[in-house]
Structures are given as structure tokens and as C-alpha cells.
Amino acid sequence: EADADTAEAIDFLEYYARQMVQLKDGAPVESREGEENKFNYIPLGVGVIISPFNFPLAIMAGTAAAAIVAGNTVLLKPANNTPVIAAKFVEVMKEAGLPDGVLNYVPGSGSEIGDYLVDHPKTRFVSFTGSREVGCRIYERAAKVQPGQIWLKRVIAEMGGKDTVVVDKDADLDLAASSIVYSAFGFSGQKCSAGSRAVVHQDVYDIVLEKAVALTKTLTMGSPEDVNTYMGPVIDQASFNKITKYIEIGKEEGRLMTGGEADDSKGYFIQPTIIADVDEKARLMQEEIFGPVVAFCKARDFDYMMEIANNTDYGLTGALLSNTPEHIERAKEEFHVGNLYFNRGCTGAIVGYQPFGGFNMSGTDSKAGGPDYLILHLQAKTTSTTL
Incomplete structure (x- = not known):
């Protein structure tokens, strides 16, 4: 990093x-x-x-x-x-x-x-x-x-942002899982572009969730000085307290799938955390957490996916994983974010390639x-x- x-x-x-x-x-x-x-x-x-x-x-x-x-x-x-x-x-x-x-x-x-x-x-x-x-x-x-x-x-x-990775029913599901995980947990989730919301079509929801949980469990956490470490600590005590509070809220609003543990004895370490079955209006889906927490939300069809993708005060980044050309064309018009990516994660804008900045409260x-x-x-x- x-x-x-x-x-x-x-x-x-x-x-x-x-x-x-x-x-x-x-x-x-x-x-x-x-x-x-x-x-x-x-x-x-x-x-x-x-x-x-x-x-x-x-x-x-x-x-x-x-x-x-x-x-x-x-x-x-x-x-x-x-x-x-x-x-x-x-x-x-x-x-x-x-x-x-x-x-x-x-x-x-x-x-x-x-x-x-x-x-x-x-x-x-x-x-x-x-x-x-x-x-x-x-x-x-x-x-x-x-x-x-x-x-x-x-x-x-x-x-800042509250950014969504949207997964269509015909998406590459391994790519979808990795896009969700790496967008959510890079920089310990401390990115305004971090994918903190995964909106997944109901037909593939369980499979994508399972793959994302399995991938998250492979991530190593520890000293950033060790090249084999994937995730280091969050920045300070105030962030640690805020993020752990949101994890507790998440446990009430959804189902804890992995992570959820934290330790500030040797640094402000918070496990990469996935909360499933979260309502689109829940706090975990609406408020910027700025930490390694991602909420999964199930969607019945593409119209509903776009509705959820746009239902926050923010409009910074977003991603759509899909192999349906009409859905990609619709998302270009309807998905209201400053940086929109297809068939990849929602972070990692490169200077001169993907000029970076967002709409609304972003x-x-x-x-x-x-x-x-x-x-x-x-x-x-x-x-x-x-x-």
C-alpha cells in the first residue's frame, strides 16, 4: 500500500x-x-x-x-x-x-x-x-x-463515500467475490472509495457471499512492515472505537459471517468483517464507516440493484459485475457516481486514467x-x- x-x-x-x-x-x-x-x-x-x-x-x-x-x-x-x-x-x-x-x-x-x-x-x-x-x-x-x-x-x-459493488446474476462470481473483498479491505477499509456495500442478485447471493467469506478468511493481519501482511491496523483509537461500534450495530442489523473481533492492545487491529442480510436502509448500508466492514444486501432484480446503489447521500465510486450489455449501458446512465467501474473493484483510480471525484455529499x-x-x-x- x-x-x-x-x-x-x-x-x-x-x-x-x-x-x-x-x-x-x-x-x-x-x-x-x-x-x-x-x-x-x-x-x-x-x-x-x-x-x-x-x-x-x-x-x-x-x-x-x-x-x-x-x-x-x-x-x-x-x-x-x-x-x-x-x-x-x-x-x-x-x-x-x-x-x-x-x-x-x-x-x-x-x-x-x-x-x-x-x-x-x-x-x-x-x-x-x-x-x-x-x-x-x-x-x-x-x-x-x-x-x-x-x-x-x-x-x-x-x-467521502458509501460505495457499492453490484453483482448481477450472470457475473463471474469469483471475480465478484474478489472485487468485493479487495475493495472493502484494502487500506483496512480506510478509503473514501472503499466498497463497503455489496448488492447481489438473489439468484447468486449465497454463492457470492460464501466465496467472499472464504477469501476474507485468507487475508493476513499484522505488522505492515512484514511484506506478507495484507491488512494492518486502523489509524487511531477514535477510529478503532467508531468501527467497533459499527460492527456491534451490524450484528443487530444483519448476520455476522466472518471477522467482528478487534484488539487494541498492540495497535488498533480490527478483523476484516462481513455482515450479511442487511436491509438497504440500515445504518450499515447508509453511513460511512471508514474501516474493514462490508455489508451484503440481497436484490431481486436489476431495477432494484440500481435503486439501492443510488440510495445514499454519497456518489463517489461504484462497480457493476455483469455480462449483460444492456445492464452495463443502463448503469452508465443510472448509477450516479463520479467513478463507475465495470467487472472490477471500485477502488484504485489511476492518475490520468480514471480522474477521481464524486457527486452529492462526496x-x-x-x-x-x-x-x-x-x-x-x-x-x-x-x-x-x-x-
Whole structure:
């Protein structure tokens, strides 16, 4: 996981640099006889970058680099749990020749300095990745014009998801099981893209559930320093407490199939957990858990699958396992998520290949690693010269 995190950080740096080469001369506009018109992009100003713990290098480096390559200066406030990786990134950027004052490292508790940074009249934009609760708070606070502020702040927000892997009755069932398991338990489930809901056609529900349980039982849990470990601990005590509480809720709402045990004596370890027979409106199917827990829900037909897939407040990622072309075409129109995958898991977007960002309460659909992401950090200026 750390190797992939590092590789993605490199991809962001490479991709955004090449994108800025394309954007630096602006975009073509029409000119008339006796008149020359230009359309160029200029930086916004000072931005606040608030990055999460779960991709402590990739998202932090990507969001900071996008702002910087577009010509802005930034205050980088990494997650409380992962400040050291951000500090090393700042050192590397300085070593690479970034001028002083462009990338400013501001570690600290969000509750202590977050509001100050967001509210400050000199802040021009905020780029945030994290929880829905904090993202909504930032969006609201940034909307207020402070004394001395002469612009409307721009907010780029990626706020999480409740993502669904949908399995049709004619799907490859081994692929379906592995797609569910690896989408649910990668990064110990601490991904906004994690597949925390499996909606399976009733004709194949029992088989897919059985295969997913068997595969989950093969996953190794332990020290992340051991290359043979599949799953390490969750990030901290607060997450541990929240996830174990949801497992208890899950035991009430459905049937515990595997996992369900937790131990915080030597680290915050929670077994990969599958809860079956969960109602589509249950808390386990609606609320973001951000841990290694997946709920299985049975669906009678494809119409019902699409209805359940869209029944949350979020719209980040989703996957459909199907070999029916009409169902795939319908899902392209009806499955309302920013990143939709067919016949694979719902995590693992690659920079430049699958621009990443979602709808509804998943944020502002700001597609990181995509062709229009840098424009969010720029403002357009038109100049018209009469000859």
C-alpha cells in the first residue's frame, strides 16, 4: 500500500506538470479584423491545503502540487496523524529548488487552526480531503466574506463515500467475490472509495457471499512492515472505537459471517468483517464507516440493484459485475457516481486514467488526476487589444 501511495504521488507530480505546460498559454478564442483577443489563466493566490491521513503522501502531495504548479502559494496542513510524511515532502520540494515561501508547512489540530486558516481574509481558496462533517463546515465557513476580504473563496472538497459493488446474476462470481473483498479491505477499509456495500442478485447471493467469506478468511493481519501482511491496523483509537461500534450495530442489523473481533492492545487491529442480510436502509448500508466492514444486501432484480446503489447521500465510486450489455449501458446512465467501474473493484483510480471525484455529499466532483483539475486553481483573464 505504501508503494502504491508513493507511485501515485509521483504520478500526480508528473501529470500536473504536463497539464500546466498545456494550460500556460491559455485557450484559443476568436479575434476580428482590427482586434486581437487572448484568453489566459492566472493563479488564484494563497491556498490552504488540508490533506487526509489515509494516503499520507499521494493526496497530500497531489493537492499541494496542483496548487503550486498553477502558480499559487500554499499553506499545507496535513492530517494530525500523518504530519511527518508531509514534513519530509516539504524538505524534498525545497531540495528540488522550490523557492522559500511557496510551500508553507503548518501542522496542527484542525480544531485549533483549521477555522483560522479557512476564515482568514487573505485565504483565496481551500483544497480539502476528509470527512463529510469537516468538509461541510469548511464549505459553510469559506462562503462568509470576512472583513478585508475582496474575493469569494473557492472550495475544492473531496468528502467521502458509501460505495457499492453490484453483482448481477450472470457475473463471474469469483471475480465478484474478489472485487468485493479487495475493495472493502484494502487500506483496512480506510478509503473514501472503499466498497463497503455489496448488492447481489438473489439468484447468486449465497454463492457470492460464501466465496467472499472464504477469501476474507485468507487475508493476513499484522505488522505492515512484514511484506506478507495484507491488512494492518486502523489509524487511531477514535477510529478503532467508531468501527467497533459499527460492527456491534451490524450484528443487530444483519448476520455476522466472518471477522467482528478487534484488539487494541498492540495497535488498533480490527478483523476484516462481513455482515450479511442487511436491509438497504440500515445504518450499515447508509453511513460511512471508514474501516474493514462490508455489508451484503440481497436484490431481486436489476431495477432494484440500481435503486439501492443510488440510495445514499454519497456518489463517489461504484462497480457493476455483469455480462449483460444492456445492464452495463443502463448503469452508465443510472448509477450516479463520479467513478463507475465495470467487472472490477471500485477502488484504485489511476492518475490520468480514471480522474477521481464524486457527486452529492462526496464533494465538489473535483476530478483529481484529470484534465480539468488544475483549472480549479486558476482564474481566467480575457485581454482584447484594438489594433
